[in-house]
Amino acid sequence: MEVFAFxxxxxxxxxASVLVVGQRNPMYSVMLLITSFGALAGLYVLLDAPxxxxxxxxIYAGAIMVLFLFVVMLLNVPREEPxxxxxxxxxxSLKVGAVLSVLLGVEIVWALSRVGLAxxxxxxxxxxxxxxxxxxxxLFTRHVFAFEATSILILVAMIGxxxxxxxxx
Amino acid sequence: MVPLNHFLILSAVLFxxxxxxxxxxxxxxxxxxxxxxxxxxxxxxxxxxxxxxGTVDGQIIVFFVxxxxxxxxxxxxxLVIALFRxxxxxxxDAFTALKW
Numbered sequence: 001m002e003v004f005a006f007x008x009x010x011x012x013x014x015x016a017s018v019l020v021v022g023q024r025n026p027m028y029s030v031m032l033l034i035t036s037f038g039a040l041a042g043l044y045v046l047l048d049a050p051x052x053x054x055x056x057x058x059i060y061a062g063a064i065m066v067l068f069l070f071v072v073m074l075l076n077v078p079r080e081e082p083x084x085x086x087x088x089x090x091x092x093s094l095k096v097g098a099v100l101s102v103l104l105g106v107e108i109v110w111a112l113s114r115v116g117l118a119x120x121x122x123x124x125x126x127x128x129x130x131x132x133x134x135x136x137x138x139l140f141t142r143h144v145f146a147f148e149a150t151s152i153l154i155l156v157a158m159i160g161x162x163x164x165x166x167x168x169x
Numbered sequence: 170m171v172p173l174n175h176f177l178i179l180s181a182v183l184f185x186x187x188x189x190x191x192x193x194x195x196x197x198x199x200x201x202x203x204x205x206x207x208x209x210x211x212x213x214x215x216x217x218x219x220x221x222x223g224t225v226d227g228q229i230i231v232f233f234v235x236x237x238x239x240x241x242x243x244x245x246x247x248l249v250i251a252l253f254r255x256x257x258x259x260x261x262d263a264f265t266a267l268k269w
Contacts, residue, residue, distance in 0.1 A: 006171045021190035047220040071246045097192040105185025112177040157240030165247035
């Protein structure tokens with residue numbers, strides 16, 4: 001059952017991501033990316049990480065993607081130049097880029113499949129840590145400096161976004 | 170239980186798809202979306218490895234990555250709006266000058 005759920009979610013995530021890249025209309029791309037993020041949230045549930053799954057839905061699918069959708073609708077540019085992908089960047093660069101990306105994928109898969117699994121738990125059920133309380137304790141004790149620094153980052157991003165996007169007169 | 174390798178390979182595939190999107194697409198918004206795919210692929214690695222190590226640190230790093238992704242999206246989209254105002258296009262090839 002668990003294996004079946006993994007493959008179902010993995011398939012949804014990969015297909016949706018491929019379509020995000022293949023889509024010409026940015027609106028559909030954003031919608032498909034939300035689908036992909038939903039599938040990833042399912043994978044997080046499989047990994048005993050309900051907190052991360054919920055944050056994925058609320059922050060990523062809920063907040064960040066709505067921001068993207070807002071900008072797509074605001075700019076109202078439904079599609080790329082009608083000439084098409086191959087004409088826009090040249091068929092040769094397209095081929096080189098595709099080959100390089102596939103090569104990168106093969107490389108990472110090869111490297112990851114050689115990871116030594118000796119120090120990982122052989123029976124993951126024995127080391128289940130899914131408690132939100134544990135995450136909160138770690139976040140506000142060991143990682144409290146990073147947590148506070150995050151607030152500065154958000155403040156800077158907020159001011160930066162307003163300054164960059166405002167109309168110059 | 171699904172072996173760890175499966176999660177790692179899935180995240181590698183997602184990361185490669187995101188890279189392909191950044192390289193192949195000629196639309197600033199789609200390129201930003203591809204960066205989000207790459208961030209999510211790495212998030213999946215963090216959660217999976219943290220789960221198999223029996224620690225919550227992976228999920229905490231994912232929490233911070235999400236915060237940075239939100240900041241990146243806000244600033245990136247503000248830049249896209251500012252650029253679109255100048256050139257009326259989202260094709261990155263139109264933005265070759267640092268100043269105009």
